Amino acid sequence: MKKLFLSAAIVLGGLTSFASTSPISNSIVKTVSIQDEYTEIKLEEVPSAVTDALKKAYPDAVLSKAYKNAASQYKLDVTVGDKVGSVYANADGTWVKK
Incomplete structure (x- = not known):
């Protein structure tokens, strides 16, 4: 009889560990890239201002x-x-905040 209760306790104890669920965490990271359509130019083409x-x-x-x-x-x-780093300016040499 003791063996029957002990066996039942072990089986039920084992089943509860399989029945437990671990929390599922979904972390979704969204990256938004804003393209300002800049094209590369030669350094000599930058205005003197x-x-x-x-x-x-x-x-x-x-x-x-x-x-x-x-x-x-x-x-x-x-x-x-x-x-x-990068800085932004207008053609007249005034700084633009981005």
Whole structure:
């Protein structure tokens, strides 16, 4: 009789571990990329007003790449020390916040 109860307890205990469900976590990450349709241009094609504004605002900045969009706005990839970033400017050298 003891063996019957012990066997039943073991079987029922084993079934409860299979019946338990673990919480399912679905983490969906959405990445939205906004393309402003900038096309790469030569560094020599950047207007002097833009390069002068860059030298004035960031004297130690090194211009690595330049891009232009249809609205004559410029995206400038610059390096200042060990930091790399992008700044945006209009053709007249005024900064654009993006």
